[in-house]
Amino acid sequence: MKTNQSPVHFRSLSALHEAMGLSAPKHPLITIINYDETCFDPKTFEQGTKSDFYKISFKTNFNGKIRYGQGYYDFEEGGLSFVSPGQVLIMEQEERNYSGMSLHIHPDFIRPYSLMKKIKNYGFFSYATSEALYLSENEKKAILDVFESIKNELNERIDQFSQDVIISQIELLLTYSNRFYNRQFITRKAVNNDLLSRMEALLDDYFDREKGIKGLPTVEYIASQLNLTPRYLSDMLRHHTGQNAQQHIHEKLIEKAKEYLSETQLSVSETAYQLGFEHPQSFSKLFKNKTRQTPNQYRQSLQKSE
Secondary structure (H helix, E strand, C coil): CCCCCCCEEECCHHHHHHHCCCCCCCCCCEEEEEHHHCCCCHHHHCCCEEECCEEEEEEECCCCEEEECCEEEECCCCEEEEECCCCCECCCHHHCCCEEEEEEECHHHHCCCCHHHHHHHCHHHHCCHHHCEECCHHHHHHHHHHHHHHHHHHHHCCCCCHHHHHHHHHHHHHHHHHHHHHHHHHHCHHHHHHHHHHHHHHHHHHCCCCCCCCCCCCHHHHHHHCCCCHHHHHHHHHHHHCCCHHHHHHHHHHHHHHHHHHHCCCCHHHHHHHHCCCCHHHHHHHHHHHHCCCHHHHHHHHHHHC
């Protein structure tokens, strides 16, 4: 039984349809919900929702603007967001006045297909709502065409070929989404450059030798400080720099290690502890992997060049 502190958990599409004031779904494992046709009290979901399905939502009527930091970005044509099974969603006040539709896919629907393995490689299913995909007019048309094809297949032609056809449409939808996210990383270059600068400042502050370090910085920590999900941060960095977030952290570690080894009298072990390593051997292994020298060899090479 749901308590006041628990999210509403939808285990079947039938239960979801009922909660949204809709008739039973055409198929037990996949459905498209049109928000304009729903009838529900948002207060019912104030503690959030979660489901056992993948969810791809196309939303419109965002009042034309999405907030980022102190600025706004115009995406009047709508946005696409992705949710994995088990993810808890909270409906924010400003999100309650939108229209659009959502595709809900039970994992059992795709289980017999290669898509079951491939879908886990689409990082945007781990993104937050604030990291949604915002669409141009042409992109919106492409996405809506796929939604319409799936809807028609469900409403008009459920037969032995329907599942194959719908699977191919879902794969097309995910391929489009991958393409459009790559476009978004390009068009939001100014925003992403700001994120890169803030990440660098965070790492500089983290490794400030006067503060004393407690443990190595994690991707989760850096992402949380930037109000991003770890997957979005890594995908954004990989697109712009060719390195993921973990690789960036390691680069900064090596940069700071070189600084300590060249400018201080700290031993290799003391340098390792200063950087947050629990075991000096782990530091030496990473340093050699990145520079092809041990810390001592690097320090000796500096002395020889003087």
